Amino acid sequence: MDEVRLDRTDLALLAVLQAEGRISNADLAERVNLSASACLRRVQRLEQAGVIAGYSAAVDxxxxxxxxxxxxxxxxxxxxxxxxxxxxxxxxxxxxxxxxxxxxxxxxxxxxxxxxxxxxxxxxxxxxxxxxxxxxxxxxxxxxxxxxxxxxxxxxxxx
Incomplete structure (x- = not known):
């Protein structure tokens, strides 16, 4: 499996999503200083590349x-x-x-x-x-x- 190159914005997106997986795209975009459409495109690219493997709830x-x-x-x-x-x-x-x-x-x-x-x-x-x-x-x-x-x-x- 090939390693995916990530820039600072990708890493910021991943950090927020790991901590707050249910955050809205608008709030996520604001947190990483992107427009909502640019944020959505980046997240979709990370999903398609397999960097984001899925979303789930942590159950005790x-x-x-x-x-x-x-x-x-x-x-x-x-x-x-x-x-x-x-x-x-x-x-x-x-x-x-x-x-x-x-x-x-x-x-x-x-x-x-x-x-x-x-x-x-x-x-x-x-x-x-x-x-x-x-x-x-x-x-x-x-x-x-x-x-x-x-x-x-x-x-x-x-x-």
């Missing part, structure tokens, strides 16, 4: 009944292309998995799992993850509290 998991979070390290039994593709396909179908990252080191993947409670986690682990013949080992750590959880990217270094 505990407030919607998802009170348990865990990080689960997974080691696959096999590492051929078919096994990796099959694991990726399954992980993408599991609603409990908020994110999955391929890793270097002794484990192959890190899953961020968000579930209702320990019983839900146990069912996920036993019925889905470990019931899969492709998983050799798992190691789980439960989140006690979030010390830092950043949803915005720091773009200052790009100026």
């Amino acid at each position: 998991p505990a407030r919607v009944g998802l009170g348990l979070q865990a990080f689960v390290r997974v080691q696959l039994a096999r590492h051929d292309a078919d096994a990796i593709a099959e694991f990726s396909r399954r992980v993408n179908a599991w609603d409990e998995v908020a994110s999955c990252h391929a890793l270097t080191g002794d484990m192959d993947y890190l899953l961020h799992v968000i579930v209702q409670d320990l019983d839900h986690f146990s069912r996920f682990l036993l019925d889905r993850l470990l019931n899969d013949g492709g998983v050799a080992d798992v190691n789980s750590s439960f989140v006690l509290r979030a010390v830092k959880q950043r949803r915005r990217l720091t773009l200052d270094h790009l100026t």
Whole structure:
């Protein structure tokens, strides 16, 4: 994927949109000193280039009944292309998995799992993850509290 060149105005737009995704185009244009039409064109260009990957609301998991979070390290039994593709396909179908990252080191993947409670986690682990013949080992750590959880990217270094 090619890197998109961003100027100071693009970076200013992104900074505001990351903090205030619901801001109106008129207010956004005023904040970055552009006309409304120029602002809209720039935002649309950033969307089309994939720099802005989408818009969403940040939902507090505990407030919607998802009170348990865990990080689960997974080691696959096999590492051929078919096994990796099959694991990726399954992980993408599991609603409990908020994110999955391929890793270097002794484990192959890190899953961020968000579930209702320990019983839900146990069912996920036993019925889905470990019931899969492709998983050799798992190691789980439960989140006690979030010390830092950043949803915005720091773009200052790009100026």
